[in-house]
Structures are given as C-alpha cells and as structure tokens.
Amino acid sequence: MTDMVVQVSDLGKSYRISHQGHGGYRTLREAISAFPHALAQRALRRQPGPADASSEEFWALREVSFDVRRGQRLAIIGRNGAGKSTLLKILSRITEPSRGRIVLRGRVASLLEVGTGFHAELTGRENVFLNAAILGMSRAEIRRKFDEIVAFSEVERFLDTPVKRYSSGMTVRLAFAVAAHLEPEILIVDEVLAVGDAAFQRKCLGKMREVAGQGRTILFVSHNMAAVEALCDVGILLTRGRLSFLGDVRSAIGAYAAENSAIAAGTVDLAAHRDRRSGPRQYAQFLRLSVLDAHGQPTGVLRMGERVTFRMEIDVQQARDDYEIGVRIGTLYGIYVHQLVSNWEGFQSIPGPGPCVIDASIERLQLFPGDYQVDVWVKRQGEAHFSDDIVLEALRFAVEETPLTPGPAYFKRYSTNTEVYVPSQWRLIGSAPNV
Numbered sequence: 001m002t003d004m005v006v007q008v009s010d011l012g013k014s015y016r017i018s019h020q021g022h023g024g025y026r027t028l029r030e031a032i033s034a035f036p037h038a039l040a041q042r043a044l045r046r047q048p049g050p051a052d053a054s055s056e057e058f059w060a061l062r063e064v065s066f067d068v069r070r071g072q073r074l075a076i077i078g079r080n081g082a083g084k085s086t087l088l089k090i091l092s093r094i095t096e097p098s099r100g101r102i103v104l105r106g107r108v109a110s111l112l113e114v115g116t117g118f119h120a121e122l123t124g125r126e127n128v129f130l131n132a133a134i135l136g137m138s139r140a141e142i143r144r145k146f147d148e149i150v151a152f153s154e155v156e157r158f159l160d161t162p163v164k165r166y167s168s169g170m171t172v173r174l175a176f177a178v179a180a181h182l183e184p185e186i187l188i189v190d191e192v193l194a195v196g197d198a199a200f201q202r203k204c205l206g207k208m209r210e211v212a213g214q215g216r217t218i219l220f221v222s223h224n225m226a227a228v229e230a231l232c233d234v235g236i237l238l239t240r241g242r243l244s245f246l247g248d249v250r251s252a253i254g255a256y257a258a259e260n261s262a263i264a265a266g267t268v269d270l271a272a273h274r275d276r277r278s279g280p281r282q283y284a285q286f287l288r289l290s291v292l293d294a295h296g297q298p299t300g301v302l303r304m305g306e307r308v309t310f311r312m313e314i315d316v317q318q319a320r321d322d323y324e325i326g327v328r329i330g331t332l333y334g335i336y337v338h339q340l341v342s343n344w345e346g347f348q349s350i351p352g353p354g355p356c357v358i359d360a361s362i363e364r365l366q367l368f369p370g371d372y373q374v375d376v377w378v379k380r381q382g383e384a385h386f387s388d389d390i391v392l393e394a395l396r397f398a399v400e401e402t403p404l405t406p407g408p409a410y411f412k413r414y415s416t417n418t419e420v421y422v423p424s425q426w427r428l429i430g431s432a433p434n435v
Contacts, residue, residue: 004105005186005217006068006091011100013061013086060086061241064100068234070185073208073218075228075249077256078238084221087238088112088188091219106185106217109135111176120164124155124174127163131178145181152207153177154200173200180207187211188219205231224334225253257332257371266291266298268395270376279389283320284378286389287355288313291374291397301398302365309361310340311429312376316352320380323350325426327360328375329367332396337367340424343381347426357429367399 061083068074076084089095091102092110118127128149132142150156153173155166163171179187187208208231212218222228228235228249235252237245237259245255267290270277279285292309293299302308310327325342340360342348350356374397377390 003069004067004103005070006066006074006105006219007101007103008067008091009065009101011061011064011087011090011102012059012098013083013090013095014057014059014098017056017058059098059241061090061097061238064238064241064243066236066243066246068217068219070217071212071215072234073212073220073232075232075235075252076219076221076238077223077225077228077235077252079259081240082238083241084238085112085190086241088190088219088221092188104186107136107182108186108188109179109182109184110188111172111179112188112190118163118171118175121162123162124159124166127174128178131175132182135179135182135184137182149174149177149181152180152203169200176204176207180204180211184216186217186219190221201227225256225332226335229253253332266300266395266397270391270394276392276394277390279377279379279387281317281389283318283380283388284314284316284323284350284352286312286376286378286391286394287315289374289376289391289394291395292359300396301400302367303400304367304369305364307361307363308365309359310374310376312358312360313355314350314358314378315355316350319350319352321349322381323348324377324379324381325358325360326375326377328377329372330375332371332373337372338362342426345424345426348381350428354431356431359425359427359429361425363425365399369399371396371398 064083064087076087078084086095088110089112090097091104092108092112094110094112118131122130128146129139129142132149133139137145150159153170153176155170155174158166158170163174166174176189179189189208205227208218208220212231218231220228220232232249235245235247235249236243237252237255239259244259245252267288269288270286288311290298290311291300291302292311293302294306294308296309312325312327314325323342325347327340328336329338329340330336340362342358342360350358373393374395375390375392376394377387379387379390
C-alpha cells in the first residue's frame with residue numbers, strides 16, 4: 001500500500017473571463033435584445049461558441065504537481081491570487097480541474113469558507129448533525145461525538161439558536177469542531193481560521209497537531225507565517241498559478257519572503273495599494289512612504305544600530321490638532337515588533353488642507369537581521385477603532401548585521417499589538433513637492 005495519500009499531476013484550471021464592451025453589466029432587456037444579433041454574428045462567422053474578443057482564457061492553476069505522504073502537514077502559501085483557494089477547491093472536489101489528475105486516498109474533510117454546509121434557518125444543534133452527515137459521518141458516530149464537538153466549539157449557550165444569528169466567529173468555531181472530529185485521513189483548512197480570536201486559533205492549531213500526530217494528513221492555507229511554521233513541516237509556494245517551490249516549511253517561508261521583498265528602492269506610491277488599504281480617507285490619506293537610512297537616502301536595506309526614518313507624504317483634507325499617525329513594523333510572519341505613534345511623542349497637529357511631509361525617526365534601529373514589513377495609519381484620536389486611512393504591508397525592508405555598541409533599551413507594554421516601546425522623534429518637514 002502506497003504511503004502517498006495525495007498525488008497531484010500536471011494540474012490545471014482555466015476560466016473564461018468576459019469583457020463587456022460598455023464597461024460593466026447589462027440589463028435583462030439589453031441581453032434579450034442583443035441575443036438575435038449575437039446568433040447572427042456567430043452564424044456569419046460559422047463559429048459554434050462564444051469565441052470572440054469579448055472574453056479571454058485565464059489559468060488560475062497551470063502544471064502543478066506534488067505528492068503528500070501520510071501524516072505530513074503541508075502548507076500552501078502564496079500571494080493573493082496565486083491559486084491557493086482554487087487548488088483547495090479542486091482537492092475538495094468542489095471544482096473540476098481543466099486538466100491533470102489528482103488521487104486522494106482516504107476520507108477528506110474540508111473547511112474552506114465560513115458556514116459552508118450550514119443552513120442559516122436551522123439551529124446549531126441541527127447543523128451539527130446536518131454538516132457532519134454531509135462530511136460522511138454516520139448518525140451513530142455523530143451522537144457519540146456530539147458532546148465533544150459542542151465542547152470544542154464553545155457555543156453551548158447558543159446551541160438551539162438559528163445559525164443565522166451567529167457571528168462569523170461562532171460559525172467558524174462550530175464548523176471547525178465538526179470537521180476536526182470527523183477523524184478524516186485528510187483535513188483541508190483554508191484561511192478561514194483567521195475569523196476566530198487568538199485563543200481559538202491556538203486551540204485549532206493544537207487540534208490539527210493532534211490530528212497529524214494520529215497519522216492523518218493536513219493541507220493548510222494561511223497568510224500567517226507564524227501559524228504555518230508552528231503547524232507544518234512541508235510547504236509549497238504558488239506563484240501566479242504555478243508551483244515555484246516545494247520543500248521544508250522554513251525554506252518555503254523564506255522563498256515566500258524573497259518573492260515579497262521586491263521593493264528595494266525604499267519608496268512606494270501608496271495609491272497603488274488598493275487591495276491592502278481601507279478607510280474613508282475623509283480627513284487625510286497617504287500618498288507615499290519612504291524608508292530613509294542614516295544619511296537620509298531612500299533604501300530597502302538598513303543597518304542595525306543606525307538611525308532610520310519613515311517619511312510619509314500625506315494629503316490632509318482638514319487641519320486638526322487631534323491626529324494620530326502610526327507606523328507599525330512587523331516580521332513577514334505577521335508578528336508585530338515596533339509601533340511608532342505620533343501623539344505618544346506629543347506630535348498631533350497637522351496644518352492643511354494640502355499635502356505635507358512627516359518624518360518618524362528611530363535614533364538606533366534595534367532590529368535583528370531579517371526582512372520586515374510596515375503598516376501605516378492616520379486617524380483622529382477620539383476614534384479608537386477607526387482609521388481614516390490604513391495601508392497594510394505598505395512597504396518592506398531588510399536589516400543587515402553590523403557591530404553594535406551597548407545602548408539603552410526601552411521595554412514597556414504600550415499596546416496589545418507590540419511588546420517593545422522604542423522612542424521616536426516626529427517633525428513636520430513641509431509641503432510635499434508636486435504631489
């Protein structure tokens with residue numbers, strides 16, 4: 001009997017993307033009126049199908065091949081749009097591949113989207129039986145494991161409440177509890193666990209390690225590299241639908257970090273970060289972000305112990321004296337290290353309206369060698385959980401090792417996001433030139 005429980009050979013998945021000539025959607029009346037014309041055009045061209053310039057073929061996956069052994073914990077990582085979710089849907093038999101072959105040996109349980117397989121009108125109790133039956137559990141098996149499932153999900157109080165009244169976190173708790181107690185040979189988990197709180201995520205990771213310890217196989221997709229490294233032993237990296245790396249999980253994470261460290265000039269135009277940006281931008285919005293070295297030059301590589309400056313060009317809609325501007329530094333694993341906040345240092349007034357340049361500097365960079373990423377936000381101080389403009393993963397930089405002389409360290413719990421307070425200096429440089 002082969003030890004391979006998942007075998008993927010030359011897998012490909014294509015979609016046909018339509019392009020409407022007048023830039024969007026058509027009404028039903030327009031579609032009906034255009035139908036005779038479309039038929040006439042096809043007849044004149046003698047083409048049986050809709051192969052015109054208004055559509056194109058898009059390959060979400062192409063030439064993907066890999067094997068997974070029994071008991072392995074495989075991480076599938078890659079940037080948004082790399083094909084991770086498409087691959088999991090094919091492995092879960094939700095989507096048919098366009099080409100290639102997959103072989104799965106054993107019972108499969110999938111957790112891909114919050115509430116998949118749940119009926120909104122049924123109670124949590126009823127959905128446990130429904131979802132478990134869909135996943136292949138017998139009624140006797142469900143009854144035997146019911147109390148354990150409910151205890152794991154921590155939704156006992158709401159067990160007889162319709163699922164439509166559950167929060168997304170409650171729904172994913174119950175869904176994961178059912179899938180994890182199915183005792184599948186292969187457990188497939190997407191980024192859905194990010195919906196739960198930190199304590200429940202740790203609980204889920206522990207359960208998946210327990211499942212793997214019983215000789216079962218896990219396929220795990222996540223952007224949280226710390227969770228990936230803690231759970232998985234093997235990783236594959238998808239790049240634009242192709243498998244670009246297969247190996248041990250640490251090397252896979254390193255390949256992913258290298259792929260995402262393409263910003264080396266030290267300056268980025270934040271207008272292009274639409275997929276990682278949120279907020280109404282009613283009072284202010286970021287235009288550009290730069291990392292400056294000790295000599296004031298933009299760079300993507302910094303040195304330990306030297307001065308670093310984060311230069312932000314901000315378009316201010318309203319002059320106010322209650323602004324909060326933040327710069328958050330984290331690892332590529334998603335662990336925050338430093339957080340610089342303007343009003344902690346007494347800087348909170350910004351003139352306006354119009355563009356301005358603001359510097360936030362650290363006198364001595366106390367980061368170990370490695371790759372880091374930067375989030376930035378601006379908001380009014382009274383709005384605790386609301387950012388007027390926030391850009392995640394706005395910029396990346398690397399730190400290289402240099403000899404350090406002894407210096408002061410400032411450790412203080414200033415927030416729940418980071419563990420180290422580092423003093424910073426803030427100043428208004430002036431108006432941004434030609435922004």
